[in-house]
Amino acid sequence: MSKLSDRINNLSESQTLAMAKKSRELQAQGKDIISLSIGEPDFDTPQFIKDAGKRAIDNNVTHYTPVAGILELRKAIAAKFKRDNGLNYNFDQIIVSTGAKQSIANVILSMINPGEEVIVPIPYWVSYIETIKLAEGIPVTIPTSIDSNFKITPEQLKKAITPKTKMMVFSTPCNPSGSVYSKEELKALASVIIEFPDLYVISDEIYEYINFGGKHESLAQFDFIYDRVITVNGVSKGFAMTGWRIGYIGAPKWIADACDKMQGQFTSGTSSVSQMAAMAGIQAEPSITYEMRDAFQRRRDLVLKLMQEIPGMKTNVPEGAFYIFPDISYYFGKAYDGYRIKNSNDLSEFLLEQGNVALVSGDAFGDDNCIRFSYATSEDKLIEAVRRIKAALALLK
Ligand code: PMP
Ligand code: GLU
Numbered sequence: 001m002s003k004l005s006d007r008i009n010n011l012s013e014s015q016t017l018a019m020a021k022k023s024r025e026l027q028a029q030g031k032d033i034i035s036l037s038i039g040e041p042d043f044d045t046p047q048f049i050k051d052a053g054k055r056a057i058d059n060n061v062t063h064y065t066p067v068a069g070i071l072e073l074r075k076a077i078a079a080k081f082k083r084d085n086g087l088n089y090n091f092d093q094i095i096v097s098t099g100a101k102q103s104i105a106n107v108i109l110s111m112i113n114p115g116e117e118v119i120v121p122i123p124y125w126v127s128y129i130e131t132i133k134l135a136e137g138i139p140v141t142i143p144t145s146i147d148s149n150f151k152i153t154p155e156q157l158k159k160a161i162t163p164k165t166k167m168m169v170f171s172t173p174c175n176p177s178g179s180v181y182s183k184e185e186l187k188a189l190a191s192v193i194i195e196f197p198d199l200y201v202i203s204d205e206i207y208e209y210i211n212f213g214g215k216h217e218s219l220a221q222f223d224f225i226y227d228r229v230i231t232v233n234g235v236s237k238g239f240a241m242t243g244w245r246i247g248y249i250g251a252p253k254w255i256a257d258a259c260d261k262m263q264g265q266f267t268s269g270t271s272s273v274s275q276m277a278a279m280a281g282i283q284a285e286p287s288i289t290y291e292m293r294d295a296f297q298r299r300r301d302l303v304l305k306l307m308q309e310i311p312g313m314k315t316n317v318p319e320g321a322f323y324i325f326p327d328i329s330y331y332f333g334k335a336y337d338g339y340r341i342k343n344s345n346d347l348s349e350f351l352l353e354q355g356n357v358a359l360v361s362g363d364a365f366g367d368d369n370c371i372r373f374s375y376a377t378s379e380d381k382l383i384e385a386v387r388r389i390k391a392a393l394a395l396l397k
Contacts, residue, residue: 069096100247178318
């Protein structure tokens with residue numbers, strides 16, 4: 001008998017976190033590694049948000065909160081949905097969790113029965129597939145490529161739907177491609193979704209504030225599918241608050257209630273101090289996030305320009321988030337010192353060994369032809385990282 005459960009034995013480690021851990025270990029050994037692996041803003045949390053957290057401690061907001069979140073925060077999130085996204089959620093349709101990661105897990109574990117299918121466009125964020133598997137659901141992927149700007153078409157969605165399809169999960173702006181769906185594109189997908197009354201969609205909008213193309217568009221804005229959408233968001237990315245661990249959903253009340261019940265058994269809700277800090281950010285004008293967004297856009301432009309000098313590296317122009325997901329399949333079959341590159345994993349290992357740069361292989365996101373750069377770091381480091389990558393790749397013959 002296995003000591004651990006089949007459930008945990010069948011679960012893959014998060015590749016983004018694994019690569020970040022590996023970089024930290026190598027750095028601790030004194031190696032000069034530039035880590036472009038984890039998707040985490042390098043900015044510090046804005047001062048007024050930190051002050052709100054400190055005030056919460058001083059005011060003894062240090063007890064258990066309602067499992068679904070502090071009422072005032074849920075109301076603030078409802079107001080944010082209205083202000084930024086034109087979405088009408090009552091506070092009782094909002095559940096605050098320990099990061100958007102838990103929000104997504106709550107929904108999947110609350111809704112998916114064994115054998116039910118969940119559609120996941122490629123490239124996907126690493127944790128979607130594993131969480132679906134944890135719920136004993138079946139991930140059904142839809143391929144895309146750089147040529148379609150890594151976005152699916154309504155025809156592709158329709159073709160992927162079977163009588164067993166329960167859900168679709170996707171992100172816009174997308175981690176790892178940076179692609180952003182326009183209002184028209186979302187409406188076209190919504191028109192397919194409405195044809196299938198048992199189909200629900202998790203719209204992961206955690207990169208909402210890191211959008212270089214203009215206004216963020218939410219899937220739930222289309223009234224005809226509003227009650228089929230679970231809108232996921234959080235403060236990790238837009239407010240540089242990854243460590244505070246606050247994410248949330250807006251959803252039909254019966255789904256929100258299920259998530260409340262779920263986390264009532266798992267976590268009893270998230271940190272009271274973090275909730276008070278998050279509330280300060282959510283209530284502030286979104287313009288306070290623009291400076292960080294603009295810095296990400298400058299870095300994107302810089303990395304895209306530098307990458308043009310690397311032979312065989314094909315990129316599109318990501319419109320949001322802080323990732324670039326170039327196609328690096330040009331290097332497959334090439335070798336250096338007896339080490340032959342067969343896939344994106346081999347290439348990321350090679351770049352770590354020979355270039356001292358940590359990236360995440362595209363394989364982790366469902367597209368083995370690509371590799372993910374997180375450009376959420378300083379311009380100096382980005383320049384040096386691309387220089388190292390270029391030099392290492394030049395060794396491959
Ligand atoms: N969704 C996507 C697409 C992400 O990239 C992340 C990053 N961690 C999350 C959800 C989860 O974010 P968090 O748990 O930090 O709120
Ligand atoms: N979402 C980030 C990433 O993709 C953080 C790591 C994680 O939560 O997986 O790198």
